[in-house]
Amino acid sequence: MSTSELGTRLGRSHTHVSRWENGKLTPREADVGAVLGILGVTGDERERLLQLARDAGDPNWVAPGVGKQLTVLTEYERTAQRITDVEPLLIPGLLQTGNYARSIMLGAGATRGEADKRVTYRLGRRDVLSRRTPVTLNAIIGEHALRYPPCEPAVMVEQLRHLAEWAQRDNVEVQVLPLGGGYSPALEGPFVLIEFNRDKPVVHLEHYRSSTTITDAKDVQDYRNAAERLRGMAMSREASAALVAEITDQMEKEK
Structure with a gap:
C-alpha cells in the first residue's frame, strides 16, 4: 500500500x-x-x-519486568549498526557463555527452569554478531569483571576463552578498562549505547529488575561522549587480548 x-x-x-x-x-x-x-x-x-x-x-522510559526488557533490547540489537557495551563488573550479555549467564541468573534468584529459558533466549540474541551483515560490537569491560568472577572458576575459565575467541572477529572489539586508573564514566554504572543506520541512537540501562531507555538527544550525546572517553582510557585491543590470556592461564592453574 x-x-x-x-x-x-x-x-x-x-x-x-x-x-x-x-x-x-x-x-x-x-x-x-x-x-x-x-x-x-x-x-x-x-x-x-x-x-x-x-x-x-515518553522521551525516556522505564520498563519493569524481565520480559519487556528482553523484547526492547532484542529489537534494538537486531536493527543496530554499532553497539558499545560498557560493563565494569560483568561480561557483556552478547559475549556470555550459557554457563556464565546461568550462574548469574541463579545467583539473582531465578529458578533453574527460568534460568534455562532465559539463557536460551540470550544465546539466540548473539546471532546479530555472526549473521551475514553483523552488528559491530565494542565491548569495554572492567578488569574487575575478569579477575573477580561471579561463578565457579571452571565456568569463568570457559567464559574467558569464549571471550578471547569472539575478540578475534573483525566486528567485535574487546577493550579492558584497567583497575586503578582513577575516575572513569564506567564507575557510574554499565550502559549500552546503540547506534543505527538511519534512526537516532539510544542508550539502554539495565537495573536489577527494570531497565531504562534513554532517547533524549542531549542525554544520549552525553553517553556518546562518555563512551568515546572510555575507548581512550581502555587498553588497546591487542593489550586487552594479552591480559585476558594471562588471567585465563592464572585461573586455569589455580582451579
Missing part, C-alpha cells in the same frame, strides 16, 4: 505518513491503532505495537 493510499484512508496527507515512516514524526497511539486496523493487524501483535506507540510518547 502506498503512502498516498494509506494517507487517504487515514485522512492524512502522504507527506504526514512519510514523516512517520522516516522517523521525523512520532505517531500517536490512536494513529497507530488506525493504521493497524487498515492493515488488518490483530491480536498479540496489535497489542505489542500499540504498547511500543505508548512507550514512544
Whole structure:
C-alpha cells in the first residue's frame, strides 16, 4: 500500500505518513491503532505495537519486568549498526557463555527452569554478531569483571576463552578498562549505547529488575561522549587480548 493510499484512508496527507515512516514524526497511539486496523493487524501483535506507540510518547522510559526488557533490547540489537557495551563488573550479555549467564541468573534468584529459558533466549540474541551483515560490537569491560568472577572458576575459565575467541572477529572489539586508573564514566554504572543506520541512537540501562531507555538527544550525546572517553582510557585491543590470556592461564592453574 502506498503512502498516498494509506494517507487517504487515514485522512492524512502522504507527506504526514512519510514523516512517520522516516522517523521525523512520532505517531500517536490512536494513529497507530488506525493504521493497524487498515492493515488488518490483530491480536498479540496489535497489542505489542500499540504498547511500543505508548512507550514512544515518553522521551525516556522505564520498563519493569524481565520480559519487556528482553523484547526492547532484542529489537534494538537486531536493527543496530554499532553497539558499545560498557560493563565494569560483568561480561557483556552478547559475549556470555550459557554457563556464565546461568550462574548469574541463579545467583539473582531465578529458578533453574527460568534460568534455562532465559539463557536460551540470550544465546539466540548473539546471532546479530555472526549473521551475514553483523552488528559491530565494542565491548569495554572492567578488569574487575575478569579477575573477580561471579561463578565457579571452571565456568569463568570457559567464559574467558569464549571471550578471547569472539575478540578475534573483525566486528567485535574487546577493550579492558584497567583497575586503578582513577575516575572513569564506567564507575557510574554499565550502559549500552546503540547506534543505527538511519534512526537516532539510544542508550539502554539495565537495573536489577527494570531497565531504562534513554532517547533524549542531549542525554544520549552525553553517553556518546562518555563512551568515546572510555575507548581512550581502555587498553588497546591487542593489550586487552594479552591480559585476558594471562588471567585465563592464572585461573586455569589455580582451579
